[in-house]
Amino acid sequence: MQRTFVILLAICLAAPVTAQDRGAVERQFRDWLERRVWSEARREGVSRQTFEKAFAGVALNWDLPGLVPPGAPTDVPRLQRQAEFGSPGKYFNRGSIDGATRVGRQMAKRHAATLEAVERATGVPGHIVLGIWGRESGYGRVDIPHDAFEVLGTKGFMSARRDYFTGELVAALQIAEAGHAPKRAMKSSWAGALGQPQFMPSSFLAYAADGDGDGRADIWRSEADTIASIATYLARHGWVAGRDWGFEVTVPPSVSCTLEGPDQGRPIADWAAMGIRRVSGRSFPAHELAGEGYLLMPAGRHGPAFVVTPNFYVLKDYNMSDLYALFVGHVGDRIAYGMDDFAGGWGAVGGLYRSDVAAMQRGLEARGHDVGGADGLAGFKTRRSIGRWQEGNGRPATCFPEAGMKARLAG
Incomplete structure (x- = not known):
């Protein structure tokens, strides 16, 4: 009703x-x-x-x-489903992952020399560049109408x-x-993003780079320029050369999901000491142990978990979404290392309207929690606030919005 x-x-x-x-x-x-x-x-x-x-x-x-x-009124209620936040697993559909990986491996061979040169110049690994390129424009194959x-x-x-x-x-x-763009090339996405890297115009002016040595940066027709531009963007946003983006892990019940977030970082060695392990069974690389890592659980206890590095948040600068950055890193790993799907499965969660999540967020705010704003999007602050509320009420923390929570939180 x-x-x-x-x-x-x-x-x-x-x-x-x-x-x-x-x-x-x-x-x-x-x-x-x-x-x-x-x-x-x-x-x-x-x-x-x-x-x-x-x-x-x-x-x-x-x-x-x-x-x-x-x-027009600016406060019209909007009831909408948004898979990227409501049902995280849908973001990693089979077709998108396999297509980006398959073509990415072809591009890795075709542009090996350019990718190596760009990595030497910027510190950004080629497979990470390929992950972004594949996600943004299907390696230049997606129509930009x-x-x-x-x-x-x-x-x-x-x-x-x-x-x-x-x-x-x-x-x-x-x-x-x-005159940067070729004739009739000023086409964009519905949000105004341009070319193969899908740069907003201001990003083109700041980060577009010449990768093929012809004296111009052409992100519409030149694949080498596209590669160089993506890498330049990431480098100038703080990519740390020599560090990974992150690792899929298992989080034991003794480690609360409320420890998630980029503001709760600690040395990766400390996460390991708490019992967090890589799903591969291998140890964390020795050179990563002293570096800061952050717990990421995009579906709370209902999906895969990760310890990510500052480079993960550089990927988020390209598109402010945990799932976007996770997709890019995962596809990059599949291209470079032949990695398989995440070991942790995505649970049957989501399917909520953003207005439902916003109602929960307002209920949490009323109880003193910082959810990062009642926007209907289940970001890390909302996820861990749910977990803290659950723990405060004697329940196991799952750290993800569920339909049954709305009545209790909004009441």
């Missing part, structure tokens, strides 16, 4: 958005382009010719997610992160002004 009410409320609040005069909003959009975007672009050296060419025929794309048209100026213009004008996307739109105009 409560869920039905929330759905009806969302429909009622959303109705004015679908009924409003889109023609009037389009006119506001053109005015905003002239008044704000052109003003900022001109200060960054963009010519009027480039500006007009970029927006010739461009209109608002009303099909993009997360839009907040002028005058959207007009970048349409996407970034739409999101800059009417999204919850208008200032961010406006800045990215101006950066895209700078790319066009400098």
Whole structure:
């Protein structure tokens, strides 16, 4: 009954958005382009010719997610499932893992010299670069369908992160002004990311690199430039040469899942002393023992566990998701070392609406827990807060949201 009410409320609040005069909003959009975007672009050296060419025929794309048209309420309840947070195992589907691994091994052979040169220059292993490249664009094989100026213009004008996307739109105009992109290549994802590495425009300006020695950084057509650009991004975000990204482990019942998180690091030798072991049966590498490691349990006690290094969080800088970074590291290991699936299985968890998780988060906040914000996403702060709440109530800690918790936490 409560869920039905929330759905009806969302429909009622959303109705004015679908009924409003889109023609009037389009006119506001053109005015905003002239008044704000052109003003900022001109200060960054963009010519009027480039500006007009970029927006010739461009209109608002009303099909993009997360839009907040002028005058629309910004607090409409959104009921949605998000596999990346609700059901972690779905992120590691057979087709994605096998495809990225198979083609990645081909690319490792084809670009062996470039990968070795880039690793010498940046300290970033080639197989890690391949893991990102495969995830982002299927090694350049995935279609990138959207007009970048349409996407970034739409999101800059009417999204919850208008200032961010406006800045990215101006950066895209700078790319066009400098002639970095080949003709008709300014295509993007629905979020505005460009080329084979799926760089946001500002990241292109900061990190795009020349990997084939032709004097330009072409992340659209050059595989060598794509490799060099990804590695440069990771290196400048703090990749520590010589360290791994992490290790799958078993966590004994005596070690609480509430110890998870990048703010609870300790030397890997200390984790080993607590009884945490690699699933392979091998010891942690000797050179890693003194380095800091962090417990990662993305499904709590319902899935695989890991001890990760600071490099894991560099991977997260590329895409702020534990599961993204885990996918990249795992595929990289499969490419380089022939590793198999995770030893720990993903339990039958998830399937919750984000609004359900948000209700649990608000209940935890009311009890004094830091969940990192009631956003409906089960990040490490939410996971360990659930575990602490469970332990405080005399229950075994599982550290993952479950349907039965909502009534107890929200009540």
